[in-house]
Amino acid sequence: MKQRVLTGIIAGAAFIALTVLGGYPFAILVCLMAIIGLKELLAMKKKSIFSLSGLISVLILLVLVIPNDYFSQLDLHLNVFNIVVIGTLALLIITVLSKNEYTFEDAAVSLLTILYVGYGFHAFLDVRLNENGLPMLFFILFMIWATDSGAYFVGKSLGKTKLWPAISPNKTIEGSLGGVFAAVIVAVVFQMIQPLFDSMAYVLVIAIIVGVSGQLGDLIQSAFKRYYGVKDSGTLLPGHGGILDRFDSTIFVFSLLYVLQLI
Structure with a gap:
């Protein structure tokens, strides 16, 4: 630890x-x-x-x-x-x-x-x-980190229904919903402190997309590792695994938001 x-x-x-x-x-x-x-x-x-x-x-x-x-x-x-x-x-x-x-x-x-x-x-x-790139980057990263933390803590305390046990046996539906809710809360607070968009409704849409797609990115990486029979993608970061273990949600979320032209 x-x-x-x-x-x-x-x-x-x-x-x-x-x-x-x-x-x-x-x-x-x-x-x-x-x-x-x-x-x-x-x-x-x-x-x-x-x-x-x-x-x-x-x-x-x-x-x-x-x-x-x-x-x-x-x-x-x-x-x-x-x-x-x-x-x-x-x-x-x-x-x-x-x-x-x-x-x-x-x-x-x-x-x-x-x-x-x-x-x-x-x-x-x-x-x-891009212009306003730094706050935009942290806006998305904070939501991704909030999703991960919210899913973990809600799942640990309230989780009962398995989300996808064949891929990631510890994840629950309750935790997944908690992750999306955490992303929404962080997005609303960030928008109030550092406005990036004209509409709060637009912020909520992005937050929900980030909350869902961030967890999909994590599940995709879990599927890779399970298929190839490895615990972590790498050993670069002791105690944390590899780069893809830390950025699996990030690259999936940014790809989706970028190609949909939401950011």
Whole structure:
């Protein structure tokens, strides 16, 4: 427990400091987290990121994560989609060169991981770089953290009905509802202190979406780990697991809100 608390304080302080600082330091941090997230999921599949396929996967990932404004400054005369397609073809070529030691299934897992992790962290980074990006980022993060805490404490004290025991046996419907309610409370308080939207009804809609999708992101990560038979996605953060253990809800929530153009 002492190690968990110490890790949480140090990692949390560093994360908040770089988030507030923003700019290139924050962009580098997010890119590193995305690469580690990719490494963690590939490791579940028993594939190393330190290989030709792993290197290509990292390059595709970074193309997705890099903000649109940064990417346009590179003047590559290629758009993101084209580069992803080129990377996909390269991974397929490796299935031939490796004589199926690296298989079609491996390539598919790599690409799905790249899309899942890459787009989530892209949205996370892009929101921070926008006007009012810092308060918007913390607005969403506070709701995600409130969802997690609310679900835990309500589930522990009142939870009786299992939510999805095949994936996460400890989660309950009561806890899930408590998590959504906690997200709503935090969203309303935040909006009253630091208004970001013109309508409180809009804030409530976002809060409910965050409360539900944040828990879905957590369940998705649980499904990955259960399928591959691992307890944690990684060991980077002692007592907390890996990057994806800490940011599973975050990348799912930001992806959804970003693609729906709600933020």
